[in-house]
Amino acid sequence: MSSNLCLMLFLDSLMTASTALPDFASSVPALLKRLDASLDRWLPAADTDPHRLHQAIRYACRGGKRLRALLVYASGEALGVPLEKLDAPACAVELIHAYSLVHDDLPGMDNDDLRRGQPTVHIAYDVATAILVGDALQTLAFNLLTDPANALDARQQVAMIASLAHASGPLGMVGGQAVDMESEGASLSLEQLESLHARKTGALIRVSCELAAIAGAASTPVAQALARYGSCLGLAFQIQDDVLDQTADTATLGKTAGKDQAQQKSTFPSLLGLDTARQRASDLFDQAREIAIEISGQPAPLLWLADFIQKRDH
DSSP, X not given: OOHHHHHHHHHXXXXXXXXXXXXXXXXXXXXXXXXHHHHHHHSOOTTSSSHHHHHHHHHHTSOSOXXXXXXXXXXXXXXXXXXXXXXXHHHHHHHHHHHHHHHHTSTTTTOOSEETTEEOHHHHSOHHHHHXXXXXXXXXXXXXXXXXXXXXXXXXXXXXXXXXHHHHSTTTHHHHHHHHHHTTTOOOOHHHHHHHHHHHTHHHHHHHHHHHHHHTTOOHHHHHHHHHHHHHHHHHHHHHHHHHHHHSOHHHHTSOTTHHHHTTOOXXXXXXXXXXXXXXXXXXXXXXXXXXXXXXXXXXHHHHHHHHHHTOOO
16 A cells, blocks of 8 residues: 555544544645645756656655654644745755655665665665765755745744754754664663654654744744654654554555564663553653643644654554
8 A cells, every 4th residue: 555545544534533623634635735736846857857866856755644744734833824934844854854764774774675665765766876865855955945935034044944954963863863873782771762762753853843933933932842842742753663663564664664673773662561662652642732732722733743643553
């Protein structure tokens, strides 16, 4: 089953279940179409030179859950930010995420051949092209934040670039990946594991919320609360990932199951056990919901996102 079809079926089932939060849930399909249209506009056309690179870039951006983009839109809606101010940051975080996956799948990293139910970029094309795709996606993310057509003023553009660079660089996602690779075969403490994933996974999820706060010119307390909300979701998301890697199959995940154990990585289930890990994730989702209610008189989008992430199966 394709990743896009899986996502739409999941959205449909979750919208049916989330009757208390109907407004944002019903807008999600339109937001995903809006995101895809924006990505199509900002990505290089596949029929322009160098054709192979541009085709591979678009291949890397296909499908996926679009959670980080949805976090931008949900956080923005909670703050009353116009959609046109959210399109660029939503696309930017998705491009950074896509680049990280392309590089993460390379033979020198996790050496995976399946992503989103399809061959990884270095399998579908080649290793050199995959490296260039990741490089290009990273630069495109920052380039589109400076586009005069993105409805953001210069101060917002600079603030977003600084926040996204910090979250995705050596003190954020890339640093977390480095620690993750160095830790293969080692036994990490719970504190070390949480610190690792606060960078590798959590930083990009947290900054998705922060970018919306910048777009909405939110007050410092509100921006900080959104960052805490994102931090809770980021850690809960990673705990879920560890659980799913151990309990779900490759067909459901759309990527190779059991990789963590095969690479002798410390995981939340290996440290806590499955039941305690699941409970830790549940507690974090509850914390995120409490923060969402504190942030805004319109918490429904943020509450829906917490439900959406908690109920995912891949």
